[in-house]
Structures are given as structure tokens and as C-alpha cells.
Amino acid sequence: MPGAHLPRGRHWREPCPRQNAGWGTRIPPAPAYPSVVASQKPVGTITRGTTGPNRLRRVDRWLAGPQAWRLRRRTDVPVVVDLGFGDSPVTALELHERLRRVRGDVEVVGVEIDPERVAAARTLERPGLTFRPGGFEVPLDGTDRPTLVRAFNVLRQYDEDQVEGAWSLVRARLAPDGLLVDGTCDELGRRSSWVAVDVDGPQTLTISVRLAGLRLPSEVAERLPKALIHRNVPGEGIHDLLQSLDRAWLHAAPHGAYGVRQRYLAAAHAVRAQGWPVVGGPSRWRLGEITVAWSAVRPRG
Numbered sequence: 559m560p561g562a563h564l565p566r567g568r569h570w571r572e573p574c575p576r577q578n579a580g581w582g583t584r585i586p587p588a589p590a591y592p593s594v595v596a597s598q599k600p601v602g603t604i605t606r607g608t609t610g611p612n613r614l615r616r617v618d619r620w621l622a623g624p625q626a627w628r629l630r631r632r633t634d635v636p637v638v639v640d641l642g643f644g645d646s647p648v649t650a651l652e653l654h655e656r657l658r659r660v661r662g663d664v665e666v667v668g669v670e671i672d673p674e675r676v677a678a679a680r681t682l683e684r685p686g687l688t689f690r691p692g693g694f695e696v697p698l699d700g701t702d703r704p705t706l707v708r709a710f711n712v713l714r715q716y717d718e719d720q721v722e723g724a725w726s727l728v729r730a731r732l733a734p735d736g737l738l739v740d741g742t743c744d745e746l747g748r749r750s751s752w753v754a755v756d757v758d759g760p761q762t763l764t765i766s767v768r769l770a771g772l773r774l775p776s777e778v779a780e781r782l783p784k785a786l787i788h789r790n791v792p793g794e795g796i797h798d799l800l801q802s803l804d805r806a807w808l809h810a811a812p813h814g815a816y817g818v819r820q821r822y823l824a825a826a827h828a829v830r831a832q833g834w835p836v837v838g839g840p841s842r843w844r845l846g847e848i849t850v851a852w853s854a855v856r857p858r859g
């Protein structure tokens with residue numbers, strides 16, 4: 559794991575552990591935002607840049623759907639950050655395209671800790687889409703604060719005990735109605751999950767999977783956000799949730815005669831009826847998406 563051997567909060571000046579080595583700063587334990595930005599050192603570590611076209615469509619659909627109000631209600635130009643866009647800026651371009659339909663004046667800023675990836679991406683800049691180097695300190699111009707920060711497949715390459723510090727740094731940068739989505743997905747974006755974190759802390763977990771060919775909802779387990787991926791064990795809320803979804807999915811098998819959507823709808827209804835704090839309803843479930851309050855899955859201990 560990047561920098562795993564380093565003591566918490568210590569800055570280092572060795573090449574980062576990756577083929578395209580760079581310089582970084584160990585995530586400090588939730589320092590106040592102004593001092594971090596003033597230091598101008600990107601906070602984090604260069605990691606593998608694996609990405610691919612359309613792999614983030616599920617989270618983008620959620621941002622442009624249930625979360626669109628965050629963009630619409632702003633009276634100034636909303637700024638959206640794609641944090642850690644990777645080897646290619648393709649998912650940042652897609653994010654810009656998708657959010658432009660919600661707010662024509664949205665400004666998407668791709669932030670990446672690897673300066674070489676930023677330099678390559680800059681050739682694709684256009685009105686409303688720019689790229690810059692940076693890390694979890696989320697460097698923006700002047701007093702700009704992001705309404706949305708999408709950090710996908712970034713923290714999965716860090717240690718679990720670094721998540722809290724990274725969330726705190728980004729949270730400190732958010733606009734008042736702002737949201738950080740910290741998520742993970744597979745290569746093709748068929749299994750995806752994300753935690754939504756606002757200025758007060760984590761609020762929800764969303765699981766979104768391709769329904770065609772789905773055997774069990776718990777197949778998402780290996781694509782859980784870093785905060786939960788090691789917690790899928792008995793006694794933890796995320797384990798209970800995935801077990802409940804699996805049981806409900808198996809029980810709903812007869813609904814499969816009407817299609818996988820109907821089956822997933824029946825399973826989601828059942829899970830909610832069992833008392834899980836499900837946010838949102840059938841219009842999201844039919845997409846293979848279910849959101850629960852963070853309180854239900856928050857790691858114990």
C-alpha cells in the first residue's frame with residue numbers, strides 16, 4: 559500500500575511507489591484547509607492510473623439524478639472536481655458532458671496528483687473543463703469551493719486508516735451543499751459502490767450493479783469503498799446488509815419471470831420492509847441501485 563510504512567502525518571520526499579514516480583505528501587490527520595492549500599504540496603500518493611470509457615456511468619447517473627439539485631440551486635457557477643482522473647481524462651470528459659445537461663455553466667476541474675497525467679489531459683481542455691495538479695487538498699482558484707467531488711477508484715489504493723483523513727481534507731473544501739463521492743467500481747463499471755460524504759461527514763452508501771447476469775447482490779463485495787471493503791465480516795453492518803440483499807434476491811426469484819428489474823424491485827422492497835434505512839425508491843431500484851443511510855453500515859469499533 560502506498561506509503562504504508564510511514565508514520566501518520568509525516569511528509570516524505572522519496573519517489574512514490576509506482577512506475578511513474580512522483581512526489582507526494584502523506585495524508586495528515588485532518589488539518590485545517592487553509593494551511594494545507596497554502597503549503598501547495600499535493601496531499602496523497604501517485605497510484606495506478608487505470609481507467610476506461612464509461613466505467614463511471616453509474617455514479618454519474620446518480621450525480622445527475624438525485625443529486626442534481628446541488629448544482630441547480632447554486633446562484634453562482636457550480637464547480638465540480640474529478641479527483642484522481644487517472645491515465646486518461648476520459649471519465650472527466652464524460653462527467654462534464656453529463657453534468658452540462660443539468661447545469662450548462664458547470665465548471666469541471668480534473669485534479670490529478672501525477673503531473674504527467676495532467677500535462678497529457680490539458681490538450682483536451684475546453685470551455686467548462688480544465689485540468690490541474692493536486693491532491694486531497696483540492697486546489698481551486700481563489701474562493702472557489704466544489705459542489706461535487708467525485709473521487710473514484712482513488713482511495714481503494716490507500717490504507718483503510720487513511721480514509722478518514724482524506725475525507726476530512728476534502729470535506730473542509732466543500733461548498734455548504736457540497737458532496738464528496740468516494741467510490742469503487744470494476745473495470746467495466748458493472749459493479750459499483752460509493753459513500754456520499756457531506757460537510758457533516760458520511761451520509762449514505764449506494765450500491766449499483768448491472769442486473770443482467772447478476773447472481774447475487776453481494777458480488778459487489780470486492781468493489782466496496784475502502785472504508786467498508788475490509789468490513790464485510792460477521793458483526794459488521796455492511797455484511798448484514800449484503801446478506802439481507804442476497805436473501806431477498808433469492809427469495810424474489812419468482813419475480814424473475816417478469817425480468818431482472820422486477821426481481822430487484824421486489825428484493826429492495828423486502829429489504830426496506832425489514833427495517834433497513836433505504837433512501838430513495840423504485841425509480842432508483844429499477845436501475846440496480848440501492849442507497850442506505852450510513853448509520854446502518856458504519857464500521858463498528
Ligand SMILES: C[S@@+](CC[C@H](N)C(=O)[O-])C[C@H]1O[C@@H](n2cnc3c(N)ncnc32)[C@H](O)[C@@H]1O
Nearest residue numbers: 602605607608609642643644671693694710711
Ligand atoms: C485508478 S485511477 C482512477 C481513475 C478514474 N477516477 C477512474 O475511476 O476510472 C486513480 C488515480 O488517482 C490518482 N490519485 C491518487 N491519489 C490521489 C490524490 N490524493 N489526489 C489526486 N489524485 C490522486 C492516481 O495517481 C491515479 O491516477
